[in-house]
Amino acid sequence: MDEANRSALNEFWVNLKSVPSQIYRAMFRGGAPVSDRTRSSFVFGNVFLHLHSVRTHLWSLRWTATMGLGIITTAAFLITLVTGVLLMFYYKPYPDVAYQSIKDIHFIVPTGRFMRNIHRWAANVMVVAVLLHMARAFYTASYRKPREFNWFIGWGLLVTTLALSFTGYLLPWDQLAYWAITIGANIAQSPREITDAMGITEFFDIGGLQREVLLGSDKVGEESLIRFYLLHVMILPLVLAMLMAVHFWRIRKDGGLAKPVDVDDRVKADAEEHYPVFTEEPQKTYQLAAVVKGRTPAVGSGPENTVPSMPHLFYAELGVLMFTTLICIVLAFVSDAPLKELANPLVPENPAKAPWYFLGLQEIVAFSAFMGGIGIPMLCWIGLGLIPFLDKETEGTGEWFGGPGGAKLVGWSMIYGFATSIAVEAVAIRFGWLREWFPDIPQLVITLVNPGTVITVLYAGFSIWALRRFNSTRAGALALFTCFLCGFIVLTVIGTYFRGPNWEFFWSPADWNAH
Amino acid sequence: MTTKPTEKRSRFEPEPMPRRDFLGLAALASMAAAFFVSMFGMLKLPKAAVSASPSKKYSVALPDALPEGEAFVPPGRSVAVFRDGEGVFAISTVCTHLGCIVKPNANGFECPCHGSGFSKDGAVTKGPAPKPLPWLKVSKGGSGFVIDEEATVKTGTKV
Ligand code: HEM
Numbered sequence: 095m096d097e098a099n100r101s102a103l104n105e106f107w108v109n110l111k112s113v114p115s116q117i118y119r120a121m122f123r124g125g126a127p128v129s130d131r132t133r134s135s136f137v138f139g140n141v142f143l144h145l146h147s148v149r150t151h152l153w154s155l156r157w158t159a160t161m162g163l164g165i166i167t168t169a170a171f172l173i174t175l176v177t178g179v180l181l182m183f184y185y186k187p188y189p190d191v192a193y194q195s196i197k198d199i200h201f202i203v204p205t206g207r208f209m210r211n212i213h214r215w216a217a218n219v220m221v222v223a224v225l226l227h228m229a230r231a232f233y234t235a236s237y238r239k240p241r242e243f244n245w246f247i248g249w250g251l252l253v254t255t256l257a258l259s260f261t262g263y264l265l266p267w268d269q270l271a272y273w274a275i276t277i278g279a280n281i282a283q284s285p286r287e288i289t290d291a292m293g294i295t296e297f298f299d300i301g302g303l304q305r306e307v308l309l310g311s312d313k314v315g316e317e318s319l320i321r322f323y324l325l326h327v328m329i330l331p332l333v334l335a336m337l338m339a340v341h342f343w344r345i346r347k348d349g350g351l352a353k354p355v356d357v358d359d360r361v362k363a364d365a366e367e368h369y370p371v372f373t374e375e376p377q378k379t380y381q382l383a384a385v386v387k388g389r390t391p392a393v394g395s396g397p398e399n400t401v402p403s404m405p406h407l408f409y410a411e412l413g414v415l416m417f418t419t420l421i422c423i424v425l426a427f428v429s430d431a432p433l434k435e436l437a438n439p440l441v442p443e444n445p446a447k448a449p450w451y452f453l454g455l456q457e458i459v460a461f462s463a464f465m466g467g468i469g470i471p472m473l474c475w476i477g478l479g480l481i482p483f484l485d486k487e488t489e490g491t492g493e494w495f496g497g498p499g500g501a502k503l504v505g506w507s508m509i510y511g512f513a514t515s516i517a518v519e520a521v522a523i524r525f526g527w528l529r530e531w532f533p534d535i536p537q538l539v540i541t542l543v544n545p546g547t548v549i550t551v552l553y554a555g556f557s558i559w560a561l562r563r564f565n566s567t568r569a570g571a572l573a574l575f576t577c578f579l580c581g582f583i584v585l586t587v588i589g590t591y592f593r594g595p596n597w598e599f600f601w602s603p604a605d606w607n608a609h
Numbered sequence: 610m611t612t613k614p615t616e617k618r619s620r621f622e623p624e625p626m627p628r629r630d631f632l633g634l635a636a637l638a639s640m641a642a643a644f645f646v647s648m649f650g651m652l653k654l655p656k657a658a659v660s661a662s663p664s665k666k667y668s669v670a671l672p673d674a675l676p677e678g679e680a681f682v683p684p685g686r687s688v689a690v691f692r693d694g695e696g697v698f699a700i701s702t703v704c705t706h707l708g709c710i711v712k713p714n715a716n717g718f719e720c721p722c723h724g725s726g727f728s729k730d731g732a733v734t735k736g737p738a739p740k741p742l743p744w745l746k747v748s749k750g751g752s753g754f755v756i757d758e759e760a761t762v763k764t765g766t767k768v
């Protein structure tokens with residue numbers, strides 16, 4: 095008994111001494127990722143990493159394949175998450191108090207201003223990156239079967255990202271925030287432009303309902319602030335995180351990123367330079383035929399032209415994360431997040447500008463609230479979502495500007511897209527629009543015919559021309575997408591730099607005061 | 610659904626689920642019912658029954674020396690009150706475009722947000738506003754006039 099006692103004590107002592115190494119082994123169960131087997135278990139043994147596939151195709155690792163844009167978006171989101179939680183320590187979502195708390199964060203809280211700046215910049219980086227990422231997925235024709243569903247998820251991610259930015263815009267409760275949200279909420283109400291014209295607003299006031307549910311009141315006030323706060327710090331981030339998990343998982347399940355059919359002939363030469371392609375002959379094969387669609391896994395030989403995700407993919411992702419962090423930090427040092435005077439519901443900020451990515455819309459809203467704020471954005475949004483179902487050709491998948499027409503068509507579409515939107519805007523700015531020419535014109539005519547709709551029709555016409563000229567739905571899509579992208583850029587630039595007080599045209603912000 | 614005993618099925622495609630499994634269907638139906646009823650309740654929640662804003666009916670004391678054509682703005686309100694030879698009238702200063710507050714100027718009103726212009730009686734002269742500025746109900750009462758922002762009257766009604 096004495097002996098047994100001593101050995102248990104001994105064992106305890108030995109266990110205690112080896113606790114650190116045991117914890118290490120418990121955490122890194124698979125051992126160091128040095129062989130195919132341990133590299134694989136490194137990935138699928140970890141709930142976060144296993145959203146990735148264990149091996150990555152060399153084609154997808156070339157930086158021109160994705161330009162890292164999806165990862166930049168993810169990284170920017172993570173940065174806003176961390177800095178956002180920190181800001182929540184001090185932020186108080188109540189009118190006027192909110193403004194004071196942002197002021198405290200900006201001027202008193204240690205590192206507060208820095209965190210606020212990073213948060214603001216990372217949010218902007220995220221919006222830019224998500225737009226570019228979408229353009230990448232489009233131009234490389236990566237939305238096609240079997241990736242239609244993931245394009246769909248991405249489509250949801252786009253709106254959620256924009257909604258996150260927009261709800262965050264109100265939180266400082268300064269003049270900029272208050273009037274941007276007032277305008278935004280009234281855009282939600284603008285279906286009244288149509289229901290009024292039809293005389294049915296009394297019975298069917300969808301616009302009024304949307305606005306009321308968004309604001310929780312009949313004007314932007316405490317109810318609205320708490321709603322926007324709830325959406326911004328809780329509902330939308332949760333939705334975004336869930337959609338992101340599905341988005342990543344789908345990439346894996348869809349067989350990695352989209353690749354040209356003849357990809358294996360194209361990247362073969364590179365394989366030698368990558369270490370290690372295979373360190374072990376696969377020893378087992380699995381009967382997966384009932385579970386996996388498509389080609390059965392190769393037996394007795396490994397998949398070709400793939401390399402282990404650890405380290406090749408993960409180190410690349412880490413690099414992109416650090417690069418994004420660096421960008422946000424540098425921007426945060428260079429430029430402070432704005433904070434105007436306390437919100438004043440009686441005196442609008444002049445000019446009252448929405449966040450920059452909505453200024454393109456604000457530019458067309460300045461002709462018709464409904465068309466600019468709801469009609470055309472909805473059309474673009476629905477059109478975007480339907481792309482994979484309307485273009486089901488296979489030529490050019492996985493290649494930049496792949497498909498009939500190719501880069502040349504995109505070039506011409508750019509010229510056309512820029513030229514028409516600039517021309518229509520120039521006419522509207524120089525000569526005014528219908529109301530200035532025919533003062534008694536009914537509102538419905540202006541709702542239907544305004545710079546926004548004219549540009550849309552011109553773009554649609556061009557797209558149909560391209561579709562028929564190349565006899566290809568992909569060519570039509572390339573033309574339309576490119577045109578809208580150019581229109582978005584032109585309108586955003588005009589709204590941002592060339593519109594001043596009273597939304598009048600100015601060649602430079604320096605002239606604003608002369609007014 | 611039952612399968613004919615003669616029919617040969619693959620190991621990977623077993624017999625279809627018995628659709629008439631009563632308990633399963635009942636569970637499913639109760640879940641669907643609970644889901645829709647609770648959704649209905651939850652969707653009702655965000656729309657407040659009573660709006661949390663201050664009263665829209667208030668009295669104003671017009672200054673005796675208000676020159677004709679000059680706007681009097683009751684403190685904290687988005688309304689312009691005028692007096693002329695025919696009486697007193699009130700015009701809302703909330704732009705009918707997207708809700709900015711319009712400023713009285715020499716010709717009527719102008720909106721700083723997207724440049725809508727209105728004449729002195731609120732009619733749209735310029736810009737994107739879809740409707741004229743509404744005239745609000747004014748009545749004599751108390752020590753002066755009572756304005757009701759919720760009741761609009763025909764353009765040109767003066768008291
Ligand atoms: C918060 C927003 C988003 C995040 C974080 C995100 C993230 C990612 C990541 C990390 C990838 C892997 C490839 C890459 O890095 O480019 C990817 C692929 C993809 N994304 Fe997104 N994405 C977002 C929004 C979108 C949007 C708006 C769309 C389009 C409507 C979209 C469509 C796709 C498609 C189709 C793929 C597969 C591309 C291929 O197979 O080559 N995503 N996304």
Ligand code: FES
Nearest residue numbers: 704706707720723
């Ligand atoms: S809100 Fe007055 S012009 Fe837009």
